[in-house]
Amino acid sequence: MSRGMLQLMRLKTRRLVRALRARVLEALPGLEAYPFGRWMLRVHPTACMVYLFFLLLCTTQLLGLYVHLPIIGELYSTDFTFLSLFLIAVCSLIYTAARTRRLRLSARFLPLLCALCLLILLEIVLSYLRLRQPIQLVVKEGYVYLIPPLCFLALLQYPEIRRTDFLPRFMGLVVLFSVLSSLVALCAFALYSLWGVNLLKVELTREMFRYGTLRLRVQGVVVYTGLIISLTRLLHRRARYMDALNLTLGLVNVLFISKTRTAMLYLGLTFFWMAMTEKRVHPLLKLLSFFLIYLLLVAAVALSDRLIPAIRAYMEQDPGIMVRFRAIDHYLAQFRTYPLTGIGLISNSKSIPGWELLYGPRGQYYRSDVGAVGLINEFGLLGLFWVIWFLLYAFRRAGRSSAVLPRVIRSLVVFLTVSMVNLSMMDPGRCMYIFLVCTFLETLPADKAGRR
Numbered sequence: 001m002s003r004g005m006l007q008l009m010r011l012k013t014r015r016l017v018r019a020l021r022a023r024v025l026e027a028l029p030g031l032e033a034y035p036f037g038r039w040m041l042r043v044h045p046t047a048c049m050v051y052l053f054f055l056l057l058c059t060t061q062l063l064g065l066y067v068h069l070p071i072i073g074e075l076y077s078t079d080f081t082f083l084s085l086f087l088i089a090v091c092s093l094i095y096t097a098a099r100t101r102r103l104r105l106s107a108r109f110l111p112l113l114c115a116l117c118l119l120i121l122l123e124i125v126l127s128y129l130r131l132r133q134p135i136q137l138v139v140k141e142g143y144v145y146l147i148p149p150l151c152f153l154a155l156l157q158y159p160e161i162r163r164t165d166f167l168p169r170f171m172g173l174v175v176l177f178s179v180l181s182s183l184v185a186l187c188a189f190a191l192y193s194l195w196g197v198n199l200l201k202v203e204l205t206r207e208m209f210r211y212g213t214l215r216l217r218v219q220g221v222v223v224y225t226g227l228i229i230s231l232t233r234l235l236h237r238r239a240r241y242m243d244a245l246n247l248t249l250g251l252v253n254v255l256f257i258s259k260t261r262t263a264m265l266y267l268g269l270t271f272f273w274m275a276m277t278e279k280r281v282h283p284l285l286k287l288l289s290f291f292l293i294y295l296l297l298v299a300a301v302a303l304s305d306r307l308i309p310a311i312r313a314y315m316e317q318d319p320g321i322m323v324r325f326r327a328i329d330h331y332l333a334q335f336r337t338y339p340l341t342g343i344g345l346i347s348n349s350k351s352i353p354g355w356e357l358l359y360g361p362r363g364q365y366y367r368s369d370v371g372a373v374g375l376i377n378e379f380g381l382l383g384l385f386w387v388i389w390f391l392l393y394a395f396r397r398a399g400r401s402s403a404v405l406p407r408v409i410r411s412l413v414v415f416l417t418v419s420m421v422n423l424s425m426m427d428p429g430r431c432m433y434i435f436l437v438c439t440f441l442e443t444l445p446a447d448k449a450g451r452r
Helices: 003-027 035-042 047-059 077-100 110-131 135-156 166-195 220-235 241-257 261-277 283-302 304-317 319-337 355-359 372-397 404-421 432-442
Strands: none
Touching: 047 077, 047 135, 047 166, 047 220, 077 135, 110 135, 110 372, 135 432, 166 220, 166 241, 166 404, 166 432, 220 241, 220 261, 220 404, 220 432, 241 261, 261 404, 319 372, 372 404, 372 432, 404 432
16 A cells, blocks of 8 residues: 555544544534543544554453353453454554554563563473473463563554653553443442343352352453552542542452452552652651551561461461462472473363363462462563563663653552562463553653653
8 A cells, every 4th residue: 555545544534533523512512511521522543542442452351241242252261362462463563564664663672572572482392391281282371471562562663652642641541441341340240249140251150259249350450550540640639530430440349349359458558659659748647657557567566476376367267368378389399390490381271181280189279379479380480580670670661750650650560569479460361561561661751851
């Protein structure tokens, strides 16, 4: 396609957008009086934003509703997510290559992402040689970690990401999907609790219930990232109506629907770090917070004779916690056998010999439940080194600016770091954090001194 034809298509697209906006305002004259209506009228459906829209839509598994699609709805959620992300990224690359006839790379992240790709390729080879599982299943377990770099590479081809208003718009899109994900989770929870309607078609096993009610999770990657964005804006006194809605629905989602206790703790620790490092927070409030923490530590030491037995009794009565402790022993024993590269990529199918290595002799263990231990079990010290390199580089690259955008990135890195206790960013369900962090840093506008 010639350059003249492409320019003509872009001109026609702009005219079509203007005509659609005029029709919408004509049909709904009061729309611009509402925050959501103003947001809709400000949306610029460029090719890059369309790409990101579908990327986030598939990351949330169509807001959890992909199960209603014919044939495709039979896929596992992880298979659907990464297959659709792969197709979107490849189609985007083909589209941009036809326009620009060149490939843009990021000098900032090229060493990091190349190291990740080499690590995954090494793990595929070693896993096949050690375990002798079917090669196609080993490749299937490994290719999901190559999707975030591929999505990032496709994004780099759009010149729009160099604009100073791109990152705020993208973060706004993340917040929007966080709101929609929490809203769908809330509706699905209410439908099942009141009328027994299983909107998301979850498997109703015992593990899917906690405190007597159903647990539902609609893509935590987007929800937690959106909550951190809104929390940062709130501390900077730049929160909007969409942020207030996001925080309200998101906290209800995490507390009462997904019931992820540790994720709530990590969000609380991240918010505390944000508040203590935020210059706008009054020094007396910071002093009071440190004083309360000091009192809690003193009380914990003074009551240790009663507190420690109570904690031990609680842990022994919680079957989930005890299973995690046994899983840690199981995975550490494998790690000691292969400390450098870990035991590798194991198929999650229980019909394949060797599944006991992944799930334990009774099939109760999951790498995704033990955070950093699961990371070193799968990728060894090489994987742990890469994660530390990635987190330190991202935190340092975000700089020390007190502006909203750099603080969002630093807060997200802090959240990923503290959650490594039992929620590793290198799990298949969470590895899209790699794409989000790289995108935020790559599109972070330079300050007045030219630093990023």
